[in-house]
Amino acid sequence: MESFETFEHDVLVIGAGGAGLRAAISVLEAGLSCGIVCKSLLGKAHTVMAEGGAAAALGNMGEPDSWEVHFRDTMIGGQFLANPRTVEIFAKEAPERVLELEQYGAVFDRTPEGLISERPFGGHTYRRLNHVGDRTGLELIRTLQDKVVSLNPTVYMETTITRLIKEGDRVVGAFGYRRGSGRFVAFRAKAVVLATGGWGRMYKYTSNSWESTGDGAMLAYEAGAALQDMEMVQFHPTGMIWPPGVRGLLVTEGVRGDGGVLRNNRGERFMFNPEYMPDNYKGKFAETEEEAAKWLDDKKNYRRPPELLPRDVVSRAIYKEVLAGRGSEHGGVYLDITHRGADFIKRRLPSMYEQFMALGEVDITKQPMEVYPTIHYTMGGIRAEPETCATTVPGLFAAGECAAGLHGANRLGGNSLTDILVFGKRAGEGAAAYAKTASFAPLDQAQIEAEAAVLLDPFINPGRESPYEITRELQEAMQEGAMIARTEEGLTACLQKVLELQERARNIHVEGDRHYNPGWHTARDIRFMLKTSEIIVRCALERKESRGAQWRLDYPNKDPEWARKNILAFKEGDAVRLETAPVPEMPEHLAALFDEETLRKR
Amino acid sequence: MRRTITLKIYRGDANGGEEKSYEVETFPGMVVLDAVRQIQERQDSSIAVRWNCKAAKCGSCSAEINGLPRLMCKSRVEDYADENGVIRVHPLKTFPLIKDLVTDVSWNYEKAKQIPPLTVSPDTPRPFRMQQMDVERLQQFRMCIECFLCQDVCHVLRDHNRKDGYFGPRFMVKIASLDMHPLDIVDRRVQLRNEAGVGYCNITKCCEEVCPEHIHITDDAIIPLKERVADVYFDPVRALLRRLRGKKGA
Numbered sequence: 046m047e048s049f050e051t052f053e054h055d056v057l058v059i060g061a062g063g064a065g066l067r068a069a070i071s072v073l074e075a076g077l078s079c080g081i082v083c084k085s086l087l088g089k090a091h092t093v094m095a096e097g098g099a100a101a102a103l104g105n106m107g108e109p110d111s112w113e114v115h116f117r118d119t120m121i122g123g124q125f126l127a128n129p130r131t132v133e134i135f136a137k138e139a140p141e142r143v144l145e146l147e148q149y150g151a152v153f154d155r156t157p158e159g160l161i162s163e164r165p166f167g168g169h170t171y172r173r174l175n176h177v178g179d180r181t182g183l184e185l186i187r188t189l190q191d192k193v194v195s196l197n198p199t200v201y202m203e204t205t206i207t208r209l210i211k212e213g214d215r216v217v218g219a220f221g222y223r224r225g226s227g228r229f230v231a232f233r234a235k236a237v238v239l240a241t242g243g244w245g246r247m248y249k250y251t252s253n254s255w256e257s258t259g260d261g262a263m264l265a266y267e268a269g270a271a272l273q274d275m276e277m278v279q280f281h282p283t284g285m286i287w288p289p290g291v292r293g294l295l296v297t298e299g300v301r302g303d304g305g306v307l308r309n310n311r312g313e314r315f316m317f318n319p320e321y322m323p324d325n326y327k328g329k330f331a332e333t334e335e336e337a338a339k340w341l342d343d344k345k346n347y348r349r350p351p352e353l354l355p356r357d358v359v360s361r362a363i364y365k366e367v368l369a370g371r372g373s374e375h376g377g378v379y380l381d382i383t384h385r386g387a388d389f390i391k392r393r394l395p396s397m398y399e400q401f402m403a404l405g406e407v408d409i410t411k412q413p414m415e416v417y418p419t420i421h422y423t424m425g426g427i428r429a430e431p432e433t434c435a436t437t438v439p440g441l442f443a444a445g446e447c448a449a450g451l452h453g454a455n456r457l458g459g460n461s462l463t464d465i466l467v468f469g470k471r472a473g474e475g476a477a478a479y480a481k482t483a484s485f486a487p488l489d490q491a492q493i494e495a496e497a498a499v500l501l502d503p504f505i506n507p508g509r510e511s512p513y514e515i516t517r518e519l520q521e522a523m524q525e526g527a528m529i530a531r532t533e534e535g536l537t538a539c540l541q542k543v544l545e546l547q548e549r550a551r552n553i554h555v556e557g558d559r560h561y562n563p564g565w566h567t568a569r570d571i572r573f574m575l576k577t578s579e580i581i582v583r584c585a586l587e588r589k590e591s592r593g594a595q596w597r598l599d600y601p602n603k604d605p606e607w608a609r610k611n612i613l614a615f616k617e618g619d620a621v622r623l624e625t626a627p628v629p630e631m632p633e634h635l636a637a638l639f640d641e642e643t644l645r646k647r
Numbered sequence: 648m649r650r651t652i653t654l655k656i657y658r659g660d661a662n663g664g665e666e667k668s669y670e671v672e673t674f675p676g677m678v679v680l681d682a683v684r685q686i687q688e689r690q691d692s693s694i695a696v697r698w699n700c701k702a703a704k705c706g707s708c709s710a711e712i713n714g715l716p717r718l719m720c721k722s723r724v725e726d727y728a729d730e731n732g733v734i735r736v737h738p739l740k741t742f743p744l745i746k747d748l749v750t751d752v753s754w755n756y757e758k759a760k761q762i763p764p765l766t767v768s769p770d771t772p773r774p775f776r777m778q779q780m781d782v783e784r785l786q787q788f789r790m791c792i793e794c795f796l797c798q799d800v801c802h803v804l805r806d807h808n809r810k811d812g813y814f815g816p817r818f819m820v821k822i823a824s825l826d827m828h829p830l831d832i833v834d835r836r837v838q839l840r841n842e843a844g845v846g847y848c849n850i851t852k853c854c855e856e857v858c859p860e861h862i863h864i865t866d867d868a869i870i871p872l873k874e875r876v877a878d879v880y881f882d883p884v885r886a887l888l889r890r891l892r893g894k895k896g897a
Binding site: 085086087088089091093094119144147148149150152154155158159160161162178180182183184187191192194196198202225251254255256287288289290291294295396399400403404405496511512514517547555556557558560561562563564565567 | 660674675678679685686689691693697700701702703704706707745746747749752753756759760764776778782785786789791792793
């Protein structure tokens with residue numbers, strides 16, 4: 046086999062979005078050597094796309110916010126599938142992590158008192174999204190990037206990991222390639238943190254960047270780790286739909302938080318339709334447009350508009366409006382914020398203004414936007430311990446979007462940016478503590494050679510399949526069969542197609558050499574995408590109920606039995622083995638935060 | 648709108664290369680990055696191009712479109728096609744070519760390491776209290792998406808290749824964002840004058856013109872920084888005092 050470089054670090058962090066960078070800070074502050082691998086250039090990860098803010102109950106807006114309320118909102122938003130301990134840690138530590146970010150250099154918008162300004166968002170009882178206009182993710186990643194750089198890590202940019210290397214049960218390293226040269230590269234590590242983000246690229250219309258191909262979940266799965274709740278894929282209610290080139294691009298929930306209203310083609314604010322109001326939220330939202338309008342200026346005495354219901358609820362409503370023939374010109378609905386005035390819009394939502402102006406030729410200060418749900422986030426992922434983010438495989442930790450346990454069946458907007466801070470830190474600390482007791486192990490040559498053969502196959506494969514064509518067909522199949530409204534029939538057909546594409550992917554051929562060759566990169570990515578898709582669909586078939594992001598037309602109601610089960614997926618040879626595990630019980634002090642009816646109706 | 652356009656893309660690496668022509672089928676709202684990706688998908692999958700978000704938020708897909716430094720994801724093909732439907736796409740000229748449209752921008756990451764981070768006095772009460780009007784000007788600088796188009800167009804870096812003497816507009820903006828932070832206590836003037844080389848900028852404002860985030864790089868960052876440095880080094884009264892006291896700096 047050809048020669049390749051091997052590097053050694055106490056902890057290897059794979060992924061350099063917010064979770065990976067925050068993990069690296071903890072590792073470096075523990076005095077250990079840390080290698081950071083990123084698929085792109087540093088600072089370009091998907092975190093930059095986050096817009097609205099980081100949810101943390103700082104209580105800066107004069108409302109009685111607390112970790113308990115944030116805990117309750119997150120559990121209810123996630124339809125009780127989340128691990129209560131994970132959510133408890135999250136709600137308690139989020140404020141501290143946001144304030145720490147400010148000390149690293151983040152410059153948040155301010156209240157008149159000079160504190161961090163917090164905005165309202167879907168599913169959050171009080172204003173608690175700490176933000177910088179509508180570019181909070183950029184602020185967060187740049188701040189963490191600067192902090193990490195000041196601690197002097199080793200960063201391997203444009204490097205793709207395609208396999209974790211094990212010794213016995215334990216993960217001891219990783220193997221992959223450098224994009225620029227196409228050369229192989231290996232890492233020896235005492236502990237590995239996966240922080241690779243989600244897998245929205247499996248769908249045709251997505252708000253995700255090209256990197257979101259499910260690498261982390263698949264690396265963990267291949268290494269034997271349990272995946273959890275993979276059927277839970279979030280559809281953000283408001284993606285752009287026109288022109289076609291930008292379809293799927295995100296329109297921040299901040300638009301609705303700042304007063305944007307949703308209308309159908311009859312001009313009706315359809316979110317006021319009582320049919321769309323879930324039991325759990327009855328009585329908590331404005332019931333007339335007048336009340337909703339008053340809320341804009343007086344948040345203490347009026348209830349919020351129903352446009353701010355959680356994402357799964359609003360997405361379903363938009364889907365139903367369009368299906369009923371009440372959609373907009375290009376098959377979406379209208380999102381209108383013109384009534385707030387040009388100055389306000391340009392100050393609060395500058396990148397939305399710019400995005401629609403440059404890419405859609407729509408002036409959002411004068412015209413409504415056309416929106417439709419877009420794939421946005423993956424709640425499911427690698428099962429991780431709340432305290433340390435340890436996966437079910439020794440030496441392997443997971444944090445951020447690639448991990449599961451915090452968001453349950455539906456993530457609340459703003460919870461992801463604090464997720465990556467809270468659990469990025471804990472994963473880094475968990476991995477550092479583990480690394481201090483572990484030793485380096487030699488990398489098994491057989492595992493490396495097997496992966497090298499997989500990587501090189503597309504150059505010598507006599508087949509004629511194009512990785513791009515298979516990607517395109519996969520995205521169409523998932524869009525068709527595993528989208529917002531699911532049925533046994535649609536899912537089964539989708540699974541069939543995915544399995545067929547897996548077969549065809551054995552015959553992928555690419556031209557050219559290994560020197561920065563995107564066709565070759567796609568040939569490897571598609572294997573992960575196909576397997577991830579298969580698992581999503583199998584889990585969606587398994588969960589015979591509707592809960593959060595999983596909406597089954599053939600099982601339209603919540604099932605109290607399923608409320609107590611997480612679905613786990615394991616690798617068994619080439620097959621996927623599913624089993625269920627009980628959702629951890631809420632201890633008394635947490636259960637006491639809910640009224641009995643809410644718990645009963647879960 | 649035309650049904651097809653021609654993209655002339657620079658293909659090559661450090662050893663040289665040439666433009667190659669590709670026919671592309673257009674659709675409404677198509678941007679140059681869509682066109683390049685369509686070629687990748689249908690004609691030649693080995694074209695090297697960097698991109699991530701395709702939403703003008705990550706700053707990865709910088710290139711020179713018809714000679715203008717631009718984000719490919721934000722440049723609609725109808726705005727750039729000439730009367731024959733031709734668009735020329737080349738890599739950034741200021742940085743070494745890796746392959747096709749991908750350049751080696753690692754020099755920028757090296758410069759970033761040299762800038763001391765925000766440093767706040769341990770006596771400053773937490774949580775911080777800062778007024779919106781005091782943070783607004785640095786929030787503008789923090790909109791930077793590090794696309795390095797300003798670095799690409801800067802005469803000092805592009806035409807004179809003085810990467811040894813000047814950090815470039817991107818890092819003037821960065822230093823300004825730290826220097827103007829209400830709580831930062833680092834004196835950044837020595838670095839600005841010496842290794843960062845603020846004096847090299849001759850205020851042609853080319854960087855400002857290409858910034859996709861519309862940051863007023865020259866007016867709001869570089870000129871105030873030049874003034875900060877001038878206050879110390881070129882104020883005749885201070886210069887006299889310095890001479891009398893026999894000290895360097897202020």
